[in-house]
Structure formats: C-alpha cells, structure tokens
Amino acid sequence: MSKRIDVKDLNVYYGKFLAVEDVNINIEAKSVTAFIGPSGCGKSTFLRTLNRMHEVIPGARVEGEVLLDGDNLYGPGVDPVTVRSQIGMVFQRPNPFPTMSIRDNVLAGVKLNNQKMSKGEADALVERSLQGANLWNEVKDRLAKPGSGLSGGQQQRLCIARAIAVEPQVILMDEPCSALDPISTLAIEDLINDLKDQYTVVIVTHNMQQAARVSDRTAFFNIAGTGKPGKLIEVGDTHTIFSNPTQKATEDYVSGRFG
C-alpha cells in the first residue's frame, strides 16, 4: 500500500510567474524523502503540485508530468479529488476542524464523503488511525471532546491521524513541525519513522538536522535571487547530500555557509 512518484520536467506557475523550474525527481515507495532549501525556493509550492493542491490557488498551474506508479496526475480527465484521496497531506499549522470532535476529525475523510460505515468499523478505524499517529493513549478517554482543545503537538498528530484514516498511498508533509516545540517534534519524527513502513512520505523542512534524522533521501532546492524561479539543485541519499554533495551550493547550504 504505497506508490512511487516520478516527476518529469515539471514547471510550476503562479499566473505568469514561473515559481519552480524544470524539476526531475524520483521518489521511492516506502521511503522518506526530505525537501530542504532556503525560504521562498519553491519547496512547498512543488510539494503541493504532488497532490494537485497547487491549483486550489487562483491562477496557479503546472506544465510537465507527475507519475504516480506510472499514471500521470495531470493527464486529461484525471479528477483531482481522486488524486488527493490517494496522496494525503499534512500542513504547516495544525488545522483540525473546529466544529468536530476528535473522533469526527479522524473520520472526516470518510464522513465528509458520505461513505457509509458501521459504528464498529468506524470505532476500529478511529483507534487504528490514532494508534498510527501515536495519539491514542492521550485522547482515548475524550474522543467526543473538540479537537481544538488539544495542544499544538497533539493537534498536529490528530491531523496526521486524519490523513492516514483515508488510507492514502503517499503522505505529503509541509513543514509539519515548524509550529511545534522540541518534544512534540520528536513525537512527530518518531511517527514519520513508523509511517515509512507503510507509506511513501515526502516532507518539507527548514530544519537540516530534521532532514538528516528522518529522511532516506534528500532533495536540495535553491533560488538564484528574488523573482527568479526555484530549482532542484541536487537529490540523493541523505548521507551523501550531507557529507559529500556534488554541487557547491548544496555543500554551502548544508554546512551552514548561507541560508
């Protein structure tokens, strides 16, 4: 239950502005791939093209191909909703639905799509998802309480539980720890390690140590200057990128010489 993603010659636009230029990358199944790079270099923008969330923004569009196990996400007649139900996403800031209880938040993907599910199945899914997000023990006694009453780290894990409850092939994470304290960050990083047994995980992070800790492969994005498009500079095994990169810019960035 996980698929690989291959990106071919992808250009990402906001209106006429070319935000990310000519990306070619292969993301392996059941692995963690980290995107690193300075702010504004297009990591998050590129990540959002991988489940067609980019086009939610008015005027945004892409050119090129993103293949999920060989099927082009941007092929004619592809329904973005189908794409998103296979490729889940966790956002920078925890965003549980404020009108729903913890349980309903986990079941949101099922309930909002009006899929019928017996109470027993729903209970099992809630427990499985919350266990998967390492949150079950903390919330099992208050599933009926609102999700917004949890702490920031718990809310983010609730959002991860919500994402894995729809059983996607791939999980995209857009700086999932940037709003969290070190303890919650550690909990999420442990979770990412567990998730890669079942899912393909792609994570955007500002934190190079985090990329080094959690990822198998790392992609470095950079930008030549303001107004210029972001580019994928180098991608490789995390160990290689951090110890022996082939590009000068990568070495400068990971060694802290800029950025």
Add this chain to the structure above:
Amino acid sequence: MTSTLTPVRKRSALTKGQLPKFAPYVVLALALVVGAAIMAVIGFNAFGWGIVAAILFTAGLVGWSAAVEGGRKAKDKLATCLVVGSFLVALLPLISVILTVLINGLPGLLDPGFLNTSMNGVTGAFDNKSVEQGAPVMGGIYHALIGTIQITLLATVISVPVGLLTAVYLVEYGEDRPLARAITFFVDVMTGIPSIVAGLFAAAFFFAVVGPGTKTGAVAAVALSVLMIPVVVRSSEEMLKIVPNELREAAYALGVRKWRTILKVVIPTAISGIASGVTLAIARVIGETAPILVTAGFATSINTNVFSGWMASLPTFIYTQILNPTSPSNPDPSSQRAWGAALVLIILVMLLNLGARLIARIFAPKTGR
C-alpha cells in the same frame, strides 16, 4: 543633629499630588447644587439642569485636578468626562423610547383579549362606550400579530436561501470575476433602496404577473425579502470570508469535493455568524410599514392565508389606529391599542436579538478540553 530616626516623608518622590477618592462625588454634588441655583434664576427645567450640572462637573473636576495633579491627569479626566458624557447622550433616546412605549403600551397590553382577539366587528360604538362608561377597551392585535409573523417568516424563507447561496458564490466561486463584482455592486445598491420602493416594486411585479390589485401577505413578503436579501448576503459573505482557508485545504487534501467542503466544513464553521446575521436582518424588516401598506393593505379580521386577501401587520396596525381611529370622536382607545402594539413589536425585536445571541452561542465552535 544626627538622628537614627528615618526622615518622615510626606509624599513619595515618584508621585505628584493626588485627588482624594471622594473628589468626583464632592464635585458632582456641588455641580448639582450650583446648577440648580443657576436654573432657579433663569427658570427651572430638568433637561437644562442636567446639561448645566454636567458642564459644571466637567469644569470643576478638570480644574481641581489641574491644580493638584498636573496637566496630564487633568486631560485624562477631561477625556473620561467626554467619553462618559457621549455615552449618556447616546443612551438617553433609547431609554426614553423604551420608557415611553412601556408606560403608554402596558395598559393596552394588559387589556384582556388584547393578544388573542382581532379588530373584527369592533366599531366606534364600543370605543365610545369604554370612554363614556368605563367599559374595557375591546379589540386586539391577534390578526396583526399573525400577519407580522407569517409575512416575516415567508420573507425569511425566501431571503435566506437566496442570500446564503449568493454569499457562497461570491466567496467560494466568484474569484473576483466580473459577475462577482457586479453582484457585489448591485447588492450594495440594494442595501440603499428605500423600503417604499421595495414595496412598490413587489406590488407592481404582482400586478403584472398575477393581476391588478393583488394585495396579499405573499406580496408583502416579497417586498420585505427585497430589503432582507442584501443584508443576508453581506453578513453571510463576511462570515464565510473569515473561515480560515486552511480548513478548506485540509478538506480538499482528504479528497473531499468542493461542494461537500462548503456544505460540511465551511458553512458549519460560519453558521453561528450566519444565523445571528439572519436574525438581525429579520429584526431590521419586522418593523417596516410602508412596503406592507402598499402590498398587503390592512385588514381588521384574522387572515391566516398569506396567499389570498389583505393582511394586517403590527406596523400597519399602529399606523391605521393612530391615523384613522376606530371612533373618530374618542381616539383614546385606538391610541392605547397602537401603543400596546408598539410595545409588542419592540418585545419581538428584543426577543429576536436575544435569539441571535443564543444561536451564536449554541453554534459557536467549541474549544473545551
């Protein structure tokens, strides 16, 4: 002399002089007394006394403060006096209106049968009798109450779907297209339509479609919904706009369709604001007189069918009772009924406002732990 005694300090080096705590009360008492004296000289009236006392109080307190505490504190006191004064000025008409309506309306409201009888068959003879022989005032507002509730309810049923769907289009699908901008512009224009024009429009529309002389509760409801729709659109639009985009994206990322996201995430998140906006829109149109006069006429008997026949409503009831008293020679019973109806109308609006707050509280997203 060397002394081990700590020097007795009168005042902290960090403060200037301070007015005693009772200073405002002393100044207030003085201002009232002096004000009364001045008014006694030029001819006493309560309103002038209040104004003179307020001016004297402000001048006295600010002057005293300037002498003892210094300029900054004096300016602070002046600003406080101005703010409190403006608040009282703004509050006076409201309290005055409520008091007047209460005093004049309570006898009518407490009249037995006022709420559950109509004006059907109540003639000038009854009113003359009640004035001359002290018999209880006959007649009531039952028919007008029914009319007001039915007309307003029908107007709400028309306006809320139209207004809410328009707001959904503007916020979720409009994307600043020319159509969306045109709708926004015309909604703004509609907000400023005089209510009589809305009434004439509805009357003319039904004359053209159904037939000349069509005056029913439904026509009035259409006129009122012309006034209500822009208010509902505006308030719902604002409420939908403040729903964080993150929630929409979270739903999209779970593979939820856009219309389901709007129906199950966006609207539930904004429902408390939308509901209170709708209630306030109802409160805004429930007292409209002119559009109902030209669309539903005025009836004296009970009519529970909004789709046929003339219909009374509280505002038109008040209007006709005051302008054309049932007994022209003894207008007092009529004016008592009119004040009673006015009191009921104010109570209705207050209940609606309370309802709006209650709805907002019930539907508000919960944050409990």
